[in-house]
Amino acid sequence: EAAAAFEDMMRIGYDDMSAYDYAYSVAYQMNDEAKKLEYSKIAFEKFGTAKPDFLQRIISSYITDKKYDEARELLEKAIQADPKNGTYYYLIGVLYDDKGEKEKSQESFKKAVEIDPENAMANFSYGTSLIQQYERLDEKTGDMSQADYNKYRAETMNPLLKEASVYLEKAYKLDDSMNNALTNLKIVYYNLNDGENLKRVENLLL
Template sequence: MKTKVLTIGLSLIGIVAIAQKKEIRKAGNAIESGDYKEAKSLLTSVEGIISNEKERTQADFYLAKGNAFLAAKDQSEVNIEDLITAGKSFQKAIDLGEEEEGKAGMAEVKRVLITAASEDQTQQKFSESAKKAYAAYNLSKKDTLYLYHAASVSSVAKDYDAALGYYEELRDLGYTGRGTIYTAVNKETGDVEEFGADENKRDIYVKAGSHIKPSTIKEDSKRPDIVKNIALIYLQKDEKEKAMKAIQQARKESPEDTGLMLTEADIYYNLGKMDKYSQLVEKVIETDPNNATLYYNLGVTTSKMGDPEKAIEYYKKAIKIDPEMLNANINIASAILNKEQALIDEMNDLGMSNADNKRYEELQKERNDLYKEAVPYLEKVVQKKSKESAEYKQSAQILSQIYSMLGETEKANALKD
């Protein structure tokens, strides 16, 4: 009697197994016909008991489920939850031995998510873009570049809580983003195309003749920016102690990292501690004395601290290193011309006595000397900048006024024309 019961039980299991396979086949047919809702329903009806089946049947089930949830994207806007479900299903199929189809499905899920994230960013849907990029990263926890994208666009969206979580995860992972990108120019379009870190793929296209001018781009570490953004988000949330703790912890790990020094300096700048800012930047300059940008930045903060003469010194050092740094020229001219207001105020307060008239002439000469001192820097900007740029227009307008004040009418009219 017991044997008969066992036989009937085994028969029932066989019937269930046949039914499950039948539902999986039906789901496959539904996917092919575009009836994704029906495919999902059929797969859901057998999911609860699929774990009792052989690994081959389970793998077929998860491949079908992955395809059903992935293919649903064709009927509507990309649904993150559907794609996450598809990715998990493909991963289970891989774990059950269906590596080829499972990995192909997983790669397609990631491609769809990243494409959608890129389109969202183009349309300035930054929060949506971040969620899709993070979903792509979360499928395998390997593509940290997607996590970095999620953090960056969350910051742009001012979703600081999400951005903070992403940046802290990047920090804890030790992500640097440092690497090499291989590029080549597409002969047909003339555009520079990136091949990521795949040098061989780039070289194949070049050898085939479709691409020319192969090039290599070295990417610097993004870790200083990551730590900086963590700190700045804490500042945004008015959590100053956490901001300083974040950067100081990173500095302990890499005390000679100039990027982290500048990040700490930026925090002091945001806190209004200009003396601390200047000390750190000066320290960085000692290690990198030929960095024009450092001198320029130090000039900006020194100017804000109310020391225009010292600021001009820094700007001049920046220009000596990089003669084409036109913003430094603009700021020197601005610092010089800012001295004019004190002269004007004194001129307006003078009376009509002989002594006052004499002083007025002295002040007028000092004023003209300021103009003459500022002219070469403004002329450099006008010579080098595009006429459509804001820097050109502003500099040309000021320069024209100075020429008029100095009696150089021909030059003033030339700029006006």
Template sequence: MVRAILPNENQKSTNNHTSLNMKKLSILGLCLVAALSASAQKSLVKEVEGKAKGFNADFAAARDMLKPAMTNPETANDAQTWYVAGTIEYGDYDNLLGKKAVGQNADGQIMGNDLLLGYDYFMKALPLDSIVETDKTGAPKLNKDGSKKIKTKYSKYMVKKMAAHHQDYVSAGQYLWDAKDFDGAYRAWDIYLNMPSNKMLGNDAPAALPDSVSAEISYFQALAAWQAEKLDAALNAFDYALSKGYNKSDLYDYAVSVAAQKAAAETDSVAQEKANRKVVYYADLGNKACGDTTVKYLNIIINDKINNRKYDEAKELLEKAISVSPNNAELYDVLGILYQSQNELDKAQEYLTKAVTIDPTFPKGQLDMGRVIYAQGAKIDEASATLPNAEYAKIRKEKVDPLLRESIPYLENALKNESTEQEARRLLRSIYYSLEDEANLKRIESM
């Protein structure tokens, strides 16, 4: 029988001591590795900082070298890391700008992105840039209220660098717009607009912008947001431009289009109605700014009045516009359509006749004139539908068919214009079918 040999007490003590020493050594080793790792990352950041400075700076190499430090836990929350990252981007921009100034090729999109990244990195570095001041013994210095005294190392440089490039963000937006990076263009112009009020820049922030400049840049920003399909941001930018005095007709046109696009995209009825109200709001502003005679805005306003059964208000608007612009065929056309919507067809025809008389080449006037005459015939036809056949046939021959034929020349004119062709073709198909005009029916159907 083999007996297990048990260690004596002295052996136990020796083994335990050895094990404890091994654990201590292991822990010390891990701490040493961690310290070396942290030290290596910080050394890397310092090395990259050197590469990003001077006449022979290699920004591409510096950018690649710094990437590990931007995600490493030891340096990702260090102000120096983001200070160096921002310095690389602003340095690259300045280098490309210098090339551009002497006629060399410089990629505008890269320049725009340099400025966006430089700003983002510096804004990340600023809140991290705080160092506790210490005395000769290494103890923290205290303020009168007992809090620790804090100083910064990189903030002054970063703030001055951003402020010095403030105006460049206007160009950056243009570069990115030209490259169809509309989201980037929006951000560049947003930085430009908001940098003067950025509290993190303190007294070194750029001076407040004149309203005229803010208005124009906000307008450009709205267009960029629209192209980037950021409809809410676009509408907010349009509103800001208006608040700063922007009053060019293009703004109202685009704002109406964006609000209408938003309304069409909404699935919630409340949100859709809110967007539709915004359409009318911009149309009303545009109408007032353009002198109450711009039909594209009046149409929106009047349709809104009609939808809300405010017919008298709609007529009042149109009559006022006509008194200012009595030779505007479009205004008479809209007034004619308004009367048609109330089933006052004779009155509608009166104003539509004025429209096509003033401008015989106005395709919508031709379409609407033909449509109202057709509607008169259809109204008589419907009212006669229950009469005996002989009476009905007489009314068709003496009243309905002549009105249908009277509408044809106007609708044939409207058929020649792309904007009115589809509706004109639909009405003509119905008329030629009703008149049993097979030749013209085939012609229309073959189009």
């Protein structure tokens, strides 16, 4: 009944943005993906980028349905209209990450942070991508001697973890409810043998 009432509201053209949020919430609680997308599109067409959540919800629906071309096209249009909006590059990073194109996703997350250093999710995602890069490099070291591995780790791999720690710490500073940033920092400090920071992060997770 609530969904039907909100749909009547949309047909009339009611212009209170919060009402469109409530409509989306109803669709979310109904677990109705089609209505979530429909309501988000209507809201985005009406309000544009005045509220970024509307576009983010459309992109999320497209990615869930593996409609990558549609998501990319929409984001490219958004970037053309507002090239200094870091959220758009973050969303492109999410798109590439879902496709398994890790290098492209990392580039997009980095761009998002450069444009908007205070974006917690962009900081988290870029930091996490650096950990993933570390892990990919580690997978290729199986044939190395211990001495060569130690040198490669110190010169090439560990700097990635140190860089990752900067962005993950920033993400947690911006949003202290982001426990996944702390979880990833545990991975970083464990692999860097940084016992002091590891203990600090573990205490924050308690």
